[in-house]
Structure formats: structure tokens, C-alpha cells
Amino acid sequence: MAEGNNLRTPIVCVMGHVDHGKTTLLDNIRGSAVADGEAGAITQHIGATEVPINVIAGKCGDPGLADKFIVPGLLFIDTPGHHAFTSLRSRGGALADLAIVIVDINEGFKPQTIESLEILKRFKTPFIVVANKIDRIHGWNPNRNMPFLATYNNQIEHVRNSLDNKFYEIVGELYNVGFNSDRYDRVTDFQKSIAVIPISAVTGEGLPDILMVLLGLAQKFLESNLHYDAEGPGVGTVLEVKEERGLGMTMDIILYDGTMKKSDKIVVGSLGEPIRTKIRALLKPQPLSEIHAEEKFKQVSKVTAAIGVKISAPDLDDALAGAPVRVVTPDTVDEIVKQVREEIEDVRIHTDANGITIKADTIGSLEALVNELQKEDITIRKADIGDISHRDIIEVSTIEEPLNSVIIGFNVGILPDAKDRMQTSGIKLFMSDVIYTLIDDYTDWVKEQKKLSEKSISEMIIKAGQFRILPDCTFRQSKPAVVGVKISSGMVKTNVDITTGEGIVVGRIKGLQASGEHIGEARIGMEVAMAIEGPTVGRQIKEGDLLHVNVPERHAKILEHELYNSLKADEIEALEAFLAIKRRDNPFWAK
Numbered sequence: 001m002a003e004g005n006n007l008r009t010p011i012v013c014v015m016g017h018v019d020h021g022k023t024t025l026l027d028n029i030r031g032s033a034v035a036d037g038e039a040g041a042i043t044q045h046i047g048a049t050e051v052p053i054n055v056i057a058g059k060c061g062d063p064g065l066a067d068k069f070i071v072p073g074l075l076f077i078d079t080p081g082h083h084a085f086t087s088l089r090s091r092g093g094a095l096a097d098l099a100i101v102i103v104d105i106n107e108g109f110k111p112q113t114i115e116s117l118e119i120l121k122r123f124k125t126p127f128i129v130v131a132n133k134i135d136r137i138h139g140w141n142p143n144r145n146m147p148f149l150a151t152y153n154n155q156i157e158h159v160r161n162s163l164d165n166k167f168y169e170i171v172g173e174l175y176n177v178g179f180n181s182d183r184y185d186r187v188t189d190f191q192k193s194i195a196v197i198p199i200s201a202v203t204g205e206g207l208p209d210i211l212m213v214l215l216g217l218a219q220k221f222l223e224s225n226l227h228y229d230a231e232g233p234g235v236g237t238v239l240e241v242k243e244e245r246g247l248g249m250t251m252d253i254i255l256y257d258g259t260m261k262k263s264d265k266i267v268v269g270s271l272g273e274p275i276r277t278k279i280r281a282l283l284k285p286q287p288l289s290e291i292h293a294e295e296k297f298k299q300v301s302k303v304t305a306a307i308g309v310k311i312s313a314p315d316l317d318d319a320l321a322g323a324p325v326r327v328v329t330p331d332t333v334d335e336i337v338k339q340v341r342e343e344i345e346d347v348r349i350h351t352d353a354n355g356i357t358i359k360a361d362t363i364g365s366l367e368a369l370v371n372e373l374q375k376e377d378i379t380i381r382k383a384d385i386g387d388i389s390h391r392d393i394i395e396v397s398t399i400e401e402p403l404n405s406v407i408i409g410f411n412v413g414i415l416p417d418a419k420d421r422m423q424t425s426g427i428k429l430f431m432s433d434v435i436y437t438l439i440d441d442y443t444d445w446v447k448e449q450k451k452l453s454e455k456s457i458s459e460m461i462i463k464a465g466q467f468r469i470l471p472d473c474t475f476r477q478s479k480p481a482v483v484g485v486k487i488s489s490g491m492v493k494t495n496v497d498i499t500t501g502e503g504i505v506v507g508r509i510k511g512l513q514a515s516g517e518h519i520g521e522a523r524i525g526m527e528v529a530m531a532i533e534g535p536t537v538g539r540q541i542k543e544g545d546l547l548h549v550n551v552p553e554r555h556a557k558i559l560e561h562e563l564y565n566s567l568k569a570d571e572i573e574a575l576e577a578f579l580a581i582k583r584r585d586n587p588f589w590a591k
Helices: 022-030 053-059 063-067 083-087 111-123 148-153 157-176 207-221 333-347 363-375 390-397 416-422 435-460 553-561 569-582
Strands: 011-016 047-052 073-078 098-104 127-132 181-183 194-198 235-244 248-257 259-261 265-268 275-278 281-284 298-300 302-304 307-312 324-328 356-360 380-385 406-410 428-432 465-476 481-493 497-499 505-514 517-519 521-523 527-533 546-549
Touching (some): 011 022, 011 111, 022 207, 047 307, 053 063, 053 073, 053 207, 073 207, 073 307, 098 207, 111 435, 127 157, 127 207, 157 194, 194 207, 235 307, 265 333, 281 302, 302 307, 333 363, 356 363, 363 380, 363 435, 390 406, 406 435, 465 569, 481 546, 481 569, 505 521
Parallel strands (some): 098 127, 127 194, 181 194, 356 406
Antiparallel strands (some): 047 073, 235 248, 235 324, 259 302, 265 324, 281 298, 465 546, 481 527
């Protein structure tokens, strides 16, 4: 293979629900104990681990494999949830070449599992599903580091049946989110079916199968994507920005093209103007070690893609996770600054239109959130990166439309001064580290607010109603007239005007009684005593007359155009009868 036209290491992102075994799986691959050193054995940071092809061949028990595959190894990214995947981005798409979605075979899918799958579907990234913790199936007999089929065939029948049942529940859950899948050894076309590999990250059972399937996918589907220019200027993505003792502010990056050298000048994306700085030190983790687990890093003069590396340089405080990192020369710096600026601006959305405000922790997270909100036709007034600030609260609190007086925060915090202002702002705040939880919570809240609003409007609106004066039920002729009536459709309340069938207003209902008790309203089928101020029985109204509630034109318009679908059948009947009366002389009344 000619120098300058090499195949880089494929980048593999490990995704899945918290505590389903991501770090333990990588520990077993690299023979380290990162999980043991981290709080609660749950990954706290984004990391990168390069596993050379000869190590993979050894894990698979076949040293000859190293000569059969063209890729130099695999670069695993380990992170909580799906954050590495959304941070690992290049303009126009995902940077990860392959993904592992890990799921506890005993617990099944969780919200972050589904979220990971939805994100992979959107980016069309090839992936496998690893069904972890088979060693916790009751009666399981562990066979350390053995391929899955070998250890499966060593189990007694009822244990195999138990695993099969749990396995096919996962296949069913994958089908529910739009994927055909089967056990990896039964898949004939990896483009049409997702390979599911049962494993134990603790005992290493099934581990050789994961590595073999990943190498096979890389070999078959990725060769054309893995070419890079070894001597070209380095191109990477920021995973995390953090302060290191003795080094100051540093950033962990994935270099996915070209070469980066100590003293190179680089441009890094930020919320403001792109940062121009110079590499003070390149800090490379030792082979088979996790980038965050090392107390000391080996300083190197040069690194080549694909690799995870820590950069020490001045002025990195405002560098942004998910932002591009580019090596520049005096000839290219202006053009690359422009490209980096445009890339950040593409994601940050500012419009004058109505809509909600959203904040996310990284560029990639913001892209994912914007995409999902737009799929739900939720309008966005402003989308930005970082914690919720005092300024965000002030801006949103001036919005008059209650349904837009909302901030959605994905995996971000609230700054202290914003928290104080929030208490009195009247803003509705939604925060979560799962995008689909945020969207579900917001849409449920909107539905509830609309229902409350309709109920409030409905209570203020005078609704249509029809009633007939019963024969031989005149208790007083006038001042006020008191008669027995039967409600024939709709509803009748006190303090509303009534009209005849010709649309003439003849009086106002002053009171209603049923069984000697005063009531505020009467509905279809009820027979009540009604006190009517204004008319005299025998003159303006008579026994047997069908009378109507007089609905004001503005109220009739709301009933017909906004609340119609919420009306009962008899309420619609009363409304239609009243509208027919009013439109005899004026066809455009209440339209």
C-alpha cells in the first residue's frame, strides 16, 4: 500500500443504557480495570482505546487472523449513554464507523437503548447489538473467554431455553423500533439484519465473536471510508475539554484524518470566534489503556489518524465538545477559520419566528435534539449550546405565548443566577439526558395546557340549548314568569338571554330549580322550574313554545370553529338549530 494512502483504524462507538456493561466489555478487551477505578463502575468520561489487530487476533484465539484483515485494529470509544456518538461528528454526519449497542439481556431495552438505536438509524451507521450478562441467567455455567456457540452448547437444556427466551425478547424489541435482527451466526446478509451477540462482559464469553463480527463489518462495508492521507494536516473532533493539573486546560480529541505534530498551529470551534492556538504538547495514552485512567501520559511529537489524543495548548477555555479541530498553515488559516465558524453557526439556530428555546451540552447533541423536535413539527425560536443562563431566562420570560415560554435542556445544568431568576419567571423548564423523554414530556404538557385552555374557554362561553315550556306548568305569569320546562338539547344556565324560534329575544333566565333545589344549569332530558325575567306567559311566550338560549355571535363563532369537536351530539344539535335561526336573514352570521 502506497505511503500517504493508508487505511485508518475504524472508530467503534459503544452505546447503551447506564450500567449495562459498556466499560466492563472494554476492560475485558483491553485487559485493564478502568471500571474498577471509577465511581460505581459506571463510565464518567469519554475515552478512547486503540486495540491493534494482533491483540484482537489473540483474543479470538487465531494469531493468523492478523494477516487476513486489512484494517490495523479497532479504536473503541467509551462514554455514558450516546454522548460520544453525538459528539463524534464531522460536517454532515457521524464520525463513528461502527457501533455496539449493549443491552442487559435480563433487563431488556431502556430509554437510552432506544435513543441510541434511533440515533444510529438516523445516521445510517452499521452496528451490532450485544446482549450482555448471560452469566446472570439462572444456572449458567461460565466458560471464560470462550466463543458464544461453544459455551452455549456446554449449558444444560433448561438454561439454553431460558437464554433463548430472553434473546428473542430482544429480537422483538428491535423489531418494534424498526430493525430485523437475529443471532449473529444465523445472519446471512448483515445489511438487512442486525447481528445480536449474547455475551458476558465479566467472563469474556462471546467476546471473540464481537471482535470477529466487527472486523468483518469493517472489511466488508467500510474500506472505501477508511482511506486517509497520512501526511496531510490533521483533522479531528473535540470529545471533552477539561483542566489537568500541571497542564492547564486541555482537550481530548479523536484525530480521524492526517497527522498532528507538537508545535502545529490549530483552529478549534467555540461558541464565539474560532480559537487559533498552537499545540504545546501531545499526550498519548499507553497502548491498551483508557485515556482518562492514566495519571501520566506519554508525550509524543506526532500522532496519525485514527487515534484518541490529549492536546495541551493555550486559550482552550472556550473550546466546544463536538467542535472541529484542524491543523492550519499560514496559507490555509483564513479559509479553515471560515469553515469552522460556518460549521458551528449551521447548528446554532436563531430565528425571529415563534417557538421554544433549547439548550444542549454539545454540538452533536444539539443537532440530534433539533432533528427530533423538527420531526414532531415543534417550532424552535433559538437553539444553543451550554448551561441555561440568566440571559436565557430573561429572553424567554418576555414571550407572551405561554406554549412558547419554554426551555428544553438536554444534558445541561442551570447556572446559579439563572436558578434564582427561574423561580419567579413563569417559564416551564424541561430537563433530561434522554432526548425522547424531553420530547414526550413537552408534548404531553402541551396537550394538557391546550385541554385546560379549552376548558377555561368553554366555561366562559355561552353554549346553545333548547327547551320547551311544558303544558299546565305555569306557576307565575310574569315579574318573573315561572314555568316548568324540559331541556330538549344542549344546556341551559342562569343569567343568559332566551329567544323564540324567530330569533326574537324575549327575556333572561333568572333562576332554575330541580326538586325544590336551586341549580346553576340544566342539561338534556331534565325537567326544571325556570324563572324568566321580561316576558308574560300568554303574550311573548306560551306553553308548548320551543325556546333557545341566545348565543352571542362571538361565542357562536368559537363554538363552531374552535370547540366544535369537543361538543356532545345534543350540544351540536342545539347549536345547529340556533345557527339556522340566525342565518335565515344573515347567511354570514358568526362566520
